[in-house]
Amino acid sequence: MKFLSLKASHYAALLFSKRDLSFSSKTQLSKPPIQKTFFKSSSKDGLISRLCEDKKYKEAIDILCDQKRLREAVQLLNRIQRPSALIYSTLLQCCLKERDLEQGRRVHDHIRASGFVPGLFIFNRFIDMYAKCGSLGDAQKMFDEMPDKDLCSWNTMISGYAKVGPVDEARRLFDEMPERDNFSWSAMISGYVRQDRPREALEFYRMMQKSQTFKSNKFTVSSALAASAVVPCLRSGKEIHGYIMRTGLDSDEVVWSALMDMYGKCGSIEEARRVFDKMGNRDVVSWTAMIDRYFEDGRREEGFALFSELMSSGIRPNEFTYAGVLNACADHAAEDLGKQVHGYMTRLGFDPFSFAASALVHMYSKCGNIENAKRVFKGMPKPDLVSWTSLIVGYAQHGQPNRALQIFELLLKSGIKPDHVTFVGVLSACTHAGLVDKGLEYFSSIKSKHKLNRTADHYACIVDLLARAGRFEEAEKIINDMPIKPDKFLWASLLGGCRIHGNVELAKRAAEALFVIEPENPATYVTLANIYATAGMWSEVAKVRKTMDERKVVKKPGLSWIEIKREMHVFTVGDMSHPKYNVIHEFLKKISKRMREEGYVPDTNFVLHDVEEEQKEQNLSYHSEKLAVAFGIISTPPGTPVKVFKNLRTCVDCHTGIKFISKLVQRKIIVRDSNRFHCFENGSCSCGDYW
DNA sequence: TTAGGGTTAG
Known part of the structure; x- marks a missing residue:
């Protein structure tokens, strides 16, 4: 299972950080500008009951919807004699926002029972609610039942089939439409983008450009830019850029963000930064997109630096921002920085229902801090599938595969349906535990019991x-x-x-x-x-x-790194460039002698070259993980756990050697390799030599 | 007074 994938560009970043190892001083995040907490607003129950006593139900419903208390808001309907269209509309809008199909259906039932005759406007709201809550069947039924349809009804249907459902069905409707407008075109283009069919989105965009009747607007160009970014196709992106400049669409900040994101995703990171610098009104989306493009390009330092700048800009980060930064921390195993971000999130407030929370679980899991991952998970009011899966994978890779399988069983009990990624985690747990027959059982259940395609x-x-x-x-x-x-x-x-x-x-x-x-x-x-x-x-x-x-294939260099006081130290095989090399070497020499006395025999099978045994042993003692472990031990007080990360799988000899080291120095040594965590303690490893 | 755009994870 792919666990830590470092692209060539990531290497560049890591190698770069060899020269300048610390996250720069700019990266030391400054104090958060805003002190505000979500979900801690004082209860407005008193006000709500007063409003109800005065029969000001609309105001009461507004407050309840604002507080995400949709169920109570819908219940209020029973106390109102003749609810107005406005009240129904407000409730439907809230159902749509919260994607709460159950409450949406209750509103529908109420309308039927009350004899209220919905007008076109309420019909359109219903279609939108049903479609966006994932019940296309209901939306279609409403659409068919409508006595009259306007352009908005058609467009709502198209945008709902294209967004959550089969985009081809939307296309069929689009072709059937008696008349079309800009909304219809932009709904189709964005639908193709959302359904990951960017080429067709661009085709549609071109068709629209060619038609004499419709002109591209800020909505269609943003979607077309997003499509170019997904392909990725710099040429079409540049073409759209030209069109935007010629037609004055560059006055819109969303268009700018889309433009910047397109350049970033098409590999022109410098051009993306130029667009970002030129933007008049940067909002949280543009900041987040730029930060993520840096991370995606392996430019970790710049990504973190820009995040730090955002924190002092007065603009409040959102869950996308947190998720992006935390994922970068997870990829680089920068747990200290991740913890700092967690601290900011706690102080600034974050939505515990959002994927920022699941990104935290993922970050702690991937950094090997399974206790914290579990703590965050427990603090989530309603953990989503991603959090469950992160935890399962975390336990699987952290030497507790049976715990991972227990978590999976709890997931099944919770009623959330596992998906194919969850099963990758489950199967990898079986692999780490050597549970072959259990694994075969799970493998067969994917199709037979869970009705998923393998x-x-x-x-x-x-x-x-x-x-x-x-x-x-x-x-x-x-x-x-x-x-x-x-x-x-x-x-x-x-x-x-x-x-x-x-x-x-x-x-x-x-x-x-x-x-x-x-x-x-x-x-x-x-x-x-x-x-x-x-x-x-x-x-x-x-x-x-x-x-x-x-074939001119070059062996990928093994890299290990260790974070000491928020400074990243990177080692390669036989690396002599570290300023403390002499001390590291001295330590390794001494400990090798003691290891042999304890019965350690170097395993030389895994050295590629056919060289003399003695030379092979020499090569092994310089493997990057040994250097990093040695540096960790000499740089921290006795008893401190040492945590090392490696981009490739750890070799058999290092694995045996580190077991001996953990016993001799009485330290917990954690090594995350490209596949899993190894937790060495008192001469043995949590993986049970199975990796 | 409804419909269309940019950032997103296991």
């Missing part, structure tokens, strides 16, 4: 599980019978299993498949060579190395 990820997980356990025949049967094409993750898992069990023949097949899919990935060559090396097949090792040279 994805390539699920197949990769199950093959991983079987291959690690050495059950290659079953793994091969699943591969042969699967209805979808095996992907690179599946073959890589199989190859990994072959490495553990020294299955040379199957390894060759898996590697061949990988060479077709991604000939540029050095990991395949390295693993295959290691399998040959373990089997003593040195001529084959040489062949693999030759192929690597011919």
